[in-house]
Amino acid sequence: MGDAPRVIVVGGGLAGLMTTIRLAEAGMPVDLFSVVPVKRSHSVCAQGGINAAVNWKGEGDSPARHFEDTIYGGDFLANQPPVQAMCEAGPGIIFLLDRMGVPFNRTPEGLLDFRRFGGTLYHRTAFAGATTGQQLVYALDEQVRRHEAAGLVRKFEGWELCSVVIDELGRCRGITAMDMRRLEVQGFPASAVMLATGGPGIVFGKSTNSVVNTGSAAALAYQQGALYANGEFIQVHPTAIPGPDKLRLISESIRGEGGRMWVPRDGRPWYFLEEWYPAYGNLVPRDIATRAIFKVVFELGLGVDGQPMVYLDVSHLDAATLRRRVGGVLEIYEKFMGDDPTKVPMKIFPGMHYSMGGLWVDYEQMTNVPGLFASGECDYQFHGANRLGANSLLSCLYSGQIAGPAMARFAKCAPAEGAALCEREAKRQAEQYARVTRMDGPENAYQLAREMGGLMTENATVIRYNKKLQETDDRLRELKDRWGRIGISDRGRLANHEVSFVRQLWNMLELARVIALGALRRNESRGAHYKPEFPERDDVNFLKTTKARWSSDGPEITYEPVDVHLIKPRPRKYDVATATPAGSGGR
């Protein structure tokens, strides 16, 4: 390796691509690793749009109001300065995407159009049909390809992270990764490493996530000493279509465009969200809508046809307008359910969607391991106890935008030579891999994963009880024992997905424990975390970030205070509009 510092980005979704572009722009050579071709990353699944308060509808919106909505929506658990900075950067990010050629929907005047989303009263969400994530990934993928063609970026697509390389002083010096086709482990020295590896949806078995979203990479870093923060905050999206393989998302933009949720009661439609939350109606934040559906279905017994289902209805809206603005979502419903949502109401149910928690990072996106950064869903920074819709694309791009230059600055002062260290670690990882290929017990890894997913979905999502959470952790430890008795059916030496999955499964079990124990310890209700035994928010004891540190006896959990100096915490409720930005008048 030469003297010029190299840096590594692991993960080619929006956060990783943005980081890569910013690094390349700073003249820094980047090695970009991804388990799938980056154009197929999970960010493509984002549907409804991306938030930025440009106030192009003349409603008096501003970044300050966006900041206020985001903090309030997150039930005051996010550190406020980075959220404020993100909201202020929003308009610039939308304009950048526009210049990159993202086909955002337009007004008749040729300007970007904006629509409403959950947890706000403003039209703040820019969108490209209802496949906004796909269009954003492609725009960034194109820019990265341009830097690749110019020789600044080397792509390693179809490579999986094996470990982060950490030296005796605790600094990150590179990674080891495996070529998933040829099954060879290699060490890659680097002066700084970014993990932009997405969320842990597959820990819950079925979710709205892609099958690559195992959270495995973040869990590896956690097992190597990186802190994992707020793991217990799991967003369950109110509107998904249950399937045997996944829960397919039906975007919040459906309600942003005027979709209404109802169930039949006494022979007539009952619009329960509109009745319970007159100020926000169908556009309450996701945690609120999801709990409302649970109440309607399980407490009141009013699910459609006695099933765990409620209606999401757009059949009263103009079909041509819907096609132009949310066509991609309607198409998913039609292809998998066979009905046309412009004619009959959709049947939906909540599904695990997003992790607010992730690797602990400082305000420049660096983890507690010097030289190791994290951004996108795999960090914990921006969404507190509940993420507002259309804020995830923004947080991916914003965190990548600031992390790129931060990594470049770090890399210039970091020791460059780590080749020998990486080679030693690669050898160790190759031996570990070989041990897994020889496993020949009676258990099937995919079967164990199903059990883990069922357990986590049942006990660690919408409604949580301490007894169940304790049982969950006990069962997770059992599953870890059974992991040791897995048998590998596939001894193939090419593209062996099973061996990869066995390794990912271990990492998922580690992460599942962080989620379950974090939830067990947090005796309050806040945002997406709800315990009937502790129904109130408890700012005295739990206005704190949960930090999990790996130990051989399980996660060690500590808490740190949240920086709330910009907006004073107040009770969160959505039946009336209470949001008033600090330092500005009311609406």
Place this chain on the structure above:
Amino acid sequence: MAAERSIALRIRRQDGPESAPYWQGFRIPWKPQHNVLSALMEVRTNPVTTEGARVPAPAWEMSCLEEVCGSCAMVVNGRPAMGCTALVDKLTQPITLEPLAKFPVVRDLIVDRSRMFEALKRVRAWIPIDGTYDLGPGPRMAPDLQQQRYALDRCITCGLCLEVCPQVRQSGGFIGASAVGQALLMNLHPTGALNRDERLDALMGPGGIADCGNAQNCVEVCPKEIPLTDAIAEVGRQTTGKWFRDLLRR
């Protein structure tokens, strides 16, 4: 009706790029709403063939399971399709699964589609922005133009249009409808149009637009209903225009 409904699959397997292909059958219990991928996921929890042999689980590519990532293209009952939206109840059984034929097989149903990403480099499918710093909004655009570009930008690089094209070969041949669509997507953007000629040059050489045989299979198979033949016709007009301009300049 049989006491136990089941789903029968026949999978064309291949251990590596150079190995000979062979077929294996699997049977799983029927469940509502199965698609080809969820059926394959069921197989891998207990990979035993219909003859009772325990075998390595079949290998295939998938990610989003909702037809937006483009991973799971394969040949289902003889027709190129996306595995995720190939619903089991709409297919005759046994359901046969084969890898795409126009791409080199890596293993079983996994093929190497890197030529498609290389093609995007060749046609320079990007807008050359000055930088990521804040330069204000992009150019204004009519809603109609946005809709036209959006349709092209839904390409998931799945490869089905290459698979069905008689002019595409495993090595060389036509660059494929998808890359032509992406070149047009960029040429239609006011900023992208500034270097329209670079993209047209790339499509005027061997394997370029002139190699399209107008079979129109691409537009039929495209899971995202991209108007690929219109795109090829439009880029054809643009290249012809450029050819004349080049001629006059000489």
